[in-house]
Amino acid sequence: MTLEEIRGRLQGDIPGCQAELVVNGSPSAQNSLLIDRQHGLEAARLLRDRLHLDFCSNVTAVDWPDQDKTEKIKTKQTVDGVEKEVEETRKTKIPGYLEVVYHLFSMTNKEGPVIVRMRTANRTDDVTLPSLTPVWRSAEFQEREAFDLYGVVFEGHPDLRRILMWEGFTDHPMRKDYVPPPDDDLEILRER
Amino acid sequence: MDQDLKTELSKHGIFATSFEELYNWGRKNSVWPLTFGLACCAIEMIATTMARYDLARFGAEVFRPSPRQADLMIVSGTVTKKMAPQVVRLYNQMPEPKYVIAMGACAISGGPFRDGYNVLKGIDRFIPVDVHIPGCPPRPEALIHAFMALQDKISAQHLTGESRPRHLKQELPSEFPVPEFGEHGLEPAQNDEIFHNPLKVLQG
């Protein structure tokens, strides 16, 4: 099945589900589907049971930080009674999010990959996503790793705690804005 | 004692030595390591104990699984911040005299993984190291060379006097404080009594 057909199936069978095609620019031609997080669990069940995508191979978390966009806009302004064209620089903030990408294959039909993505609302306070561990058990440790290193909270995960770092650790090290603790050697080298 | 006299006597079956030489000879030829492999260097350590590069002929006959029965800890592989308290605890549990070989670039200074947030930049931040082996991973012959260097170090130790080793000096500690897991790293980040940061020393 092509991705368009899968998208049609998801949007048709699950009311309210929104799936968007994300095109990939590289020669690998591995396009993916962006599914909204409210219907993530239902969509996963459909993919596993009806489309026989029984093997979830890889669960990856990606950090997209907030971006500042500066654009120069020409506007008309009245200055001292004369209408002039003035150039204004406007800065807009594009909010960032955390994204989790699932690579799905079918062991029974020897097909794949079907790539599915889900995004959180932002990077600060609303970082929850539905856990797909009840559907594919292979996501259990990988979602724990996404929680540990990125801070994505998976609702419905049977045992969500840190897996690679120790329990008292407070940072999420794989995020792009992580600052490691001060290290004497590097500070001395920087001073030189 | 004169070396020629010693050789002459030994031809007649009379063996003359000092207590110190005999003591060191016995200790250096029966150093039993602890089974302590952390990462890739552990595989080269296992290869050194196998039939091709046999380490047992140097006295490392059995690798003891319990630290209470071992003399030598070969720290082979990257020491991460999560593993560091266990390494120090194991070192504390070994009875004196005990030695540490830091095998591989990771155990010496963090190695290729030095920039990692979970990597301890060298095990000598917390425990004293006797022999360092460079390499990534060092060849089995390099580990044998390090073992022989350790044997030379043991045979050069004096039992009395100011230059006697640590385990014969009552006032020096044989156990070192175990670091705790902090919120951003280990607390303390290094043991300042034994770790002398070479860059700070150069700075003055």
Place this chain on the structure above:
Amino acid sequence: MTQVAPPEAQQDNLLEISMGPQHPSTHGVFRMDVRLDGERVMRLKPVFGYLHRNHEKIAEAASYLSAIPYTDRLDYLCSMTNNWGYALAVEKLTGLTVPERAEYIRVIVAELTRLQNHAGMVGFLLQDMGASGTPLMYAFRERERVLDLFESLSGARMMCNYMRFGGVRVDCSAEWLSQTAKLVAGFNSFLDEFEQLLTGNEILMARTQGVGLLPRELAINAGVTGPGLRASGVNYDLRKVDRYGVYDRFQFRVPLGEQGDVFDRYMMRVLEMRESLKILEQALRDIPPGPIMDPKARLRGLRPKAGEAYGRIESPKGELGFYLISDGSPNPYRYRVRPPSLINLTVLEDMCLGHNIADVVVILGSIDIVMGEVDR
């Protein structure tokens, strides 16, 4: 998930022990918190992270080329196949094609890696059962011969750093190919000797048959791949499914198990070694002359177009995958390793419940994990 729950009154009498991280049989720095009722396992929770070396973060700060030596150190017994997995993912991302001779060389070194990995796994499994290192000595004797070949080809015994994007780093000589042919010719008799000593051995059979059963549906759902999956009866070998490289030109069978116990997983390794020998004979016979690098490939300053790719290979441990997201800069934006050993461990608790603590060691040995890959 099968749960064996003791009656409420016995909950307080359970003995909780922590096996590891320093333990003679945990295959590296791995810890298991086990709750026992006498000697039977009631609960088992694995603890990871003791070898978490931040491979992904370091690779995101470095260029594509400088991540190759770090992939050597993932599954440190099989550096050639790790390199291949990463090179495949980058070739998918950039659209490079690999010339034929390089593809044949890649198959030859990958199958040699599989031989020495499976021989080592059988040796370590027997050592965990108490055979005190003798089968391991035999396995390492053959492994040293394979490592000699790797050293003369790539310059290093273990961390070979051999594959490049679009081919391999150096060409192999005719002398090297004839030495490999000699090793392959002698390997069958080593396997016969090994099997004669081990496969019919009554201690091995008593300790491995019926122990650590992994049902088929659980294996698929939990993402188990590699010999562990095929021991449970699922015919899924990436060399046949994806047909990456030139594997579709070789005749070889995929052995399948019936029950998914430790004995089946052990026999999988032995049978796969024999199939690897067949592939090696065919590859050594058919290798063509020619270039070893794609002429379009630029090693330094590789800047792939923005996009993403997922490339996977059948490594000796299972499906090793690399997921790369590029944003047009010389460093990858997101670099992710799909570790087969970590995902194969998802079912460790299920396989160990109800067994004795001594069986836990044997079951862990049969999954064949390497901590460099589990923790990355």
